[in-house]
Amino acid sequence: MARSSADDLDLRNQCQAALESGSKVVLSIRVVETRGAAWATGGRLGRQMAKPRVLAITTKIASPGEKAKAFLHVLKYSSGGVLELAKDYKLKHLSKMEVNANDPSGCTFILGFDNLRSQSVAPSLWTMRNKDDRNRLLVSLLNMCRDLQDRLPKVVGIDIVEMALWAKDNTPAVSSKASTAATATEAAEAAASTMEDGPTITSEDYSNVAVTRDLVSHAEEEDMEALLDAYVMGIGEAEQFSERLRRELLALEAANVHALLENEPLVEEVLKGLDAASLCVEDMDEWLRIFNVKLRHMREDIESIESRNNKLELQSVNNMALLKELEKLLVHLRIPTEVEECLIGDSFDDAQIGQILESCEWLSGALRALVQNIDPCYVNMRAVKEKRGELEILKSSFVTLASEFLRCFFSKLVDFMINDLSHFSQKGQLKVPDHNELKHKCMTHARILQILKFLDKRCLVPLRKVYCHSLNLLLRREAREFSNELRASIKTPKNPQGWLEITSNASQSANSVDTSSVTNAYFKMLSIFVPLLVDESSFFAYFMGFGVTTLVFPDSSNDMNKDFGTMDNDEWECVQISPDDLDSLNAALRDLLDGIQEDFYAVLDWAGKIDPLRCISLHGITENYLSEQKSDTSGFVRMLLSELLTRISLQFGKFVDETCHQIERNERNAKQTGVLSYITKFAILATRMEQYIQGQSRELVDMAYTKIVNVMFVTLERISQADPKYPDIVLIENYAAFQNSLYDLANVVPTLAKFYHQASESYEKACTNHINMVIYIQFEKLFTFAQKIEDSMYTLSPEEIPFQVGLSKADLRKILKSSLSSVDKAIVGMSKRLQKNFTSEELLPSLWDKCKKQFADKYESFTRLVAKVYPSENIPSGTEMRDLLASM
Structure with a gap:
């Protein structure tokens, strides 16, 4: 029988930990909780969901001397597997214990409590693992209710006799001091009490159930009475009925004994048969033991024979495999004579290139096979070490001979081209460099370089230096001859003077000179040599194996017939360069192309001296070429173009600085009147600069505009301060001329539009200052008196001002008489004074309108x-003054 969970000490300790301190766990047992359909309300079936629970019966004493209280606790398992309290009930409210009739096993029961608030909720069904657990829990509940609560719950559907018998069988014997007669008497009294009041159960300890009285329900008591009534059958005395039962029992026992005696011969025959069968079984067992020993010895012999056969077979297989491996190893260790003679020979003729390549392929394969194809256990063999040494010596000899051959080949090839004068530009004839033949001859030995890279990558470094040094001489010679002939073939005008030192007619003639040939020459230099340099860089990366990661031997017949010199740049770029080789490639390209930039600088400086403004178009052309160079192999070309951009910016910056210097030098000349020369000539300069903008040179021109215009405005302010009497006239005329000359350009150039608005603000400010000065000269007394009134209003009320010294009504009348008695003449004088010292008559109408408006506002x-201050005084109104001004 499986152990009951009520005896699980660990479960009791867990329950004790989950409950309050002070509560003593008497019994803890695992159950399953469900909701019964029979108890659902509204005629609906309840949910049948089983949940594991633990029922614990505890006692608790609130204070010493008080009676203990009993509780029934329902505990559930949390998500972490720890018991926690779900519900608790007081046993004093336990009113009914009923076994569920729908469960044939009898392990499901219901506990009813009289204090539940909602009787519509179906009570829980508690299901035990077996009847022993059920009886143990129910008997413990009955004992606790009787001893602590002095009351028993109603028991429904439970065989009380069966439960009492179970309690007697499963409860340790308790010593009793009472006599047998007293026990019988007590049992009789208990039976009588049970028939009247219900079952009575005693308990020595609440964990161990001991039933001393019969537990009989009321219904069973009625059944027993009916049975007794049936058996009485007219008999009046119990002793007679008992005697009758005793006689019947004796008769039945005598009949059973007689039947056994009659069957004795048959039993003896069966026993004899069993003895004979037992002897046969013993003989059979002895024979089986003998056969088992023989079979075990035979099995051991068979296993020994199989083991020896397996070892012999394994040895045979190993010997065959060893022979095959030795044959393969001998193949790897054998060096063909023709390969050795070819690799150590010093001839690299075109006819022998194919044989050399085949020998190199064999050598590379042999070296690779010694590393990859040979088992690691053979690596330390003496034969393998010696053969590896021979292959290394052969490889070293070939690398040395091949490197020396290629160094001489590169030098002789380039020297031959340099000595051929027809390859370079000559007087009256520009020669575009053509390296197709050079590339074709180099590519005939490309496979040797590829093999050298695989055999010994270090040998490529000196070869690359020799190639770069030789080709650098050729490229620099080609660029120098081309640059010199390019400049000599273009007729250029004389260098113009500074743009501010030229008269108007001379400036027009100078600006009409076409210098586009300078731009075309620079563009031609870039269009020919930039693709050439990029192509040479890409070919160098491809030819010198910067992008080759695996050893490939293409078909020699196809490669030899292919025109490598006509391959596009995209074909050279078909192999990506690894990041590790990119730094080495850039360093090699610097050796290959360094020094050629001097010829670009010469063309650039020559073009800048002829026409500095052409730097704008040169800058745009260079930016366009720079934006197209994105490949890894064009790093030096990008750097060259970046240096050209920097040089162009510096050259153009010198022109801008010289222009600013000329503007500042204009300040030290004689007294300036009218419109300054650089104000009108700036529009001519800006127009030419806008014509030369190409590509992305907008920023360069905007920076020049900003620097020149700022210097112009600062110089103009200084020149205006040289005339302390009429400084605003110079500003008005020059700012107006600046706006008129740049009106069209300001609509399309945002930078010039910004300076246009700045000049407009300065013009308005200068006009306001000059008009205020003219007005105050003619009406100084009138507006001085008005200023005094405004100053007094900060500290005095309007009523107190007429009583101040110099601000009385008499003073007002005196001022009005002197200022307004001949106001028309004063206005005419103001107009004449405004026209004085102005050289630009077209500005006077607008200035006179501003002057009249400003005077009317002040009046x-x-x-x-x-x-406000002199309300009783009558003076001409502002409307009358505006009408007078409009009529003049």
Whole structure:
């Protein structure tokens, strides 16, 4: 029988830990909780969901001397597998214990409590693992209710006699001091009490159930009475009925004994047969033991024979495999005579290139096979070490001979081209460099370089230096001859003077000179040599194996007939360069192309001296070429173009600085009147600069505009301060001329539009200052008096001002008489004074309109002050003054 969970000490300790301190666990047992359909309300079936639970019966004493209280706790398992309290009930409210009739096993029961608030909720069904667990729990509940609560719950559907018998069988014997007669008497009294009041159960300890009285329900008591009534059958005395039962029992026992005696011969025959069968079984067992020993010895012999056969077979297989491996090893260790003679020979003629390549292929394969194809256990063999040494010596000899051959080949090939004068530009004839034949001859030995890279990568470094040094001489010679002949073939005008030192007619003639040939020459230099340099860089990377990662031997017949010199740049770029080789490639390209930039600089400086403004178009052309160079092999070309951009910016910056210097030098000349020369000539300069913008040179021109215009405005302000009497006239005329000359360009150039608005603001400011000066000269007394009134209003009320010294009504009348008695003449004088010293007559109408408006505004402000401070005085209104001004 499986152990009951009620005896699980660990479960009891867990329950004790989950409950309050002070509570003593009497019994803990595992159950399954469900909801019964029979108890669902509304005629609906409840959910049948089983949940594992633990029921624990505890006692708790609140204070010493008080009676203990009993509780029934329901505990559930949390997500972490730890017991936690779900519900608890007081046993004093336990009113009913009923076994579920729908469960044929009898392990499902219901506990009813009289204090449940909602009787519509179906009570829980508690299911035990077996009847022993059920009886143990129910008996413990009955004992606790009787001893602690002095009451028993109603028991429904439980065989009380069966449960009492179970309690007697499963409860340790308890010593009793009472006599047998007293026990019988007590049992009788208990039976009588059970028939009247229900079952009575005693308990020595709440964990061990001991039933001393019969547990009989009321229904069973009625059944027993009916049975007794049936058996009485007219008999009045119990002793007679007992005697009758005793006689019947004796008769039945005598009949059983007689039947056994009659069957004795048959039993003896069966026993004899069993003895004979036992002897046969013993003989059979002895024979089986003998056969088992023989079979074991035979099995051991067979295993020994199989083991020896397996070893012999394994040895045979190993010997065959060893022979095959030795044959393969001998193949790897054998060096063909023709290969050795070919690799150590010093002839690299075109006719022998194919044989050399085949020998190199064999050598590379042999070296690779010694590393990859030979088992590691053979590596330390003496024969393998000696053969590896021979292959290394052969490889070293071939690398040395091949490297020396290629060094001489590169030098002789380039020297031959340098000595051929028809290859370079000559007087009256520009020669575009053509390296197709050089590339074709180099590519005939490309496979040797590829093999050298695989055999010994270090040998490529000196070869690359020799190739770069030789080709660098050729490229620099080609660029120098081309640059010299390019400049000599172009007729250029004389260098113009500074743009501010030229008269108007001379400047027009100078600006009309076409210098586009300078730009075309620079463009031609870039269009020929930049693709050439990029192509040479890509070919160098391909030819010198910077992008080759595996050893490939293409078909020699196809490669030899292919025109490598006509391959596009994209074909050279078909192999990606690894990041590790990129730094080495850039260093090699610097050796290959370094020094050629001097010829580009010469063309650039020559073009800048002829026409500095052409630097703008040169800058745009260079930026366009730079944006197209994105490949890994064009690193030096990108650097060259970047240096050209920097040189162009510096050269153009010198021109801008010289222009600013000429503007500043104009300040030290004689007294300036009218429009300054650089104001009008700047528009001519800006127009030419806009014509030369190409590509992305907008930023370069905008920086020049910013620097020149700032210097122009600062110089203009200084020149205006040289005339302390009429400084604003110079500003008005020059700012107006600046706006008129740049109106069209400012609409399309944002930078010039910014300076246009700046000049407009300065023009308005200078106009306001000059008009205020003219007005105050003609009406100084009137507006001085108005200023005094405004100053007094900060500290005095309008009523107190007429009583101040110099601000009385008499003073007001005196000022009005002197200023407004002949106001028309004063306005005419103001107009004449405004026209004085102006050289630009086209500005006068707009200035006179601004002057009349500003004077009318000031006069209206004066009339408002007078009306506020001197309300009784009558003066001409602002409307009358505006009408007078409009009529003049």
